[in-house]
Amino acid sequence: MAVTSDPHVTVTQFTDPMCTWCWGSEPIIRHLRVAYGNQLRVSYVMGGLIEDFETFYDARNDISEPGDVGPHWLEASDIHGMPVDTDIFDVDPAHSTYPASRAFVAARQQDRDLANRYLRRLREAYATQVRNINDRDEQVELAQSVGLDIEAFTTALDSGTARSGFHDDLSRTRTAGVRAFPTYRIEGPRGTRQLSGFQSFDDLVDVLSAVAPTLEQLSPPPVERFISDYGPVATQEVAEVYGSSRGETRQLLQALNDEGRLRREPRGNGVFWHATEGYDI
Numbered sequence: 001m002a003v004t005s006d007p008h009v010t011v012t013q014f015t016d017p018m019c020t021w022c023w024g025s026e027p028i029i030r031h032l033r034v035a036y037g038n039q040l041r042v043s044y045v046m047g048g049l050i051e052d053f054e055t056f057y058d059a060r061n062d063i064s065e066p067g068d069v070g071p072h073w074l075e076a077s078d079i080h081g082m083p084v085d086t087d088i089f090d091v092d093p094a095h096s097t098y099p100a101s102r103a104f105v106a107a108r109q110q111d112r113d114l115a116n117r118y119l120r121r122l123r124e125a126y127a128t129q130v131r132n133i134n135d136r137d138e139q140v141e142l143a144q145s146v147g148l149d150i151e152a153f154t155t156a157l158d159s160g161t162a163r164s165g166f167h168d169d170l171s172r173t174r175t176a177g178v179r180a181f182p183t184y185r186i187e188g189p190r191g192t193r194q195l196s197g198f199q200s201f202d203d204l205v206d207v208l209s210a211v212a213p214t215l216e217q218l219s220p221p222p223v224e225r226f227i228s229d230y231g232p233v234a235t236q237e238v239a240e241v242y243g244s245s246r247g248e249t250r251q252l253l254q255a256l257n258d259e260g261r262l263r264r265e266p267r268g269n270g271v272f273w274h275a276t277e278g279y280d281i
Helices: 026-039 053-059 066-080 098-110 112-128 136-146 150-159 161-175 201-211 223-230 235-242 246-258
Strands: 010-015 041-046 183-188 191-196 262-267 270-275
Touching: 026 041, 026 201, 026 235, 041 098, 041 112, 041 161, 098 112, 098 136, 098 150, 098 161, 112 136, 136 150, 150 161, 183 201, 191 201, 223 235, 223 246, 223 270, 235 246, 235 270, 246 262, 246 270
Parallel strands: 010 041
Antiparallel strands: 010 183, 183 191, 262 270
16 A cells, blocks of 8 residues: 655754754654655754854854864764764854855745755765855855756845745744754644754654654665665765664675775765766755
């Protein structure tokens, strides 16, 4: 029997494109998408992590300049498993997370599915490719890579509609009482729950089961199909979706690479894997 979409089941992530723990949640989000397919909808609200990094540095005892952020990223990476490249803090540190958030909102005003892909590319570019995603040229190039209409995208940024939409997101974040990123708001036929901070797949499944007990988990596709559909993917994303250790996953992916069935790309302190055939965003 085919599993059909239930518009009453929604996972909303209050998030920020530059938050390392939100970047670390990407394997969990992809696991949800694979496990539940079109039974639920994943949406994003921009929470506005840092408006002005200079103010942020002044308020912290352990972080007084951009380079001080790097060790925190590496510590988080050891926990969540997603690669990072801390050279961004030396090469082109951001002054705020707001411009990248407005870029996502501009994309969302055009197409929500493409905007979700765009958010992934924003995160990936900033965390692993030493690209300052506040830069307009970077934003436009990434928008082109996911198929957004660039004229509509830049118009939303220049006309103020993206800024207005971002302010709406900030208001929604405050109303929800969000104090940490990511925060999840999960809505289903049997109610609404909110989880604050980095969460495991099992944590989210427990809440989904409570608010939408009729949801059914699906079996994941073959690994190469997953990478073709979602690639490039980090090792941790494959480990998460298939329930294997990072070591076992690295061995499997390296074997497929050696056979020419995948392409390996080192980035920062980790590796991404590309399909050699099929669609690759």
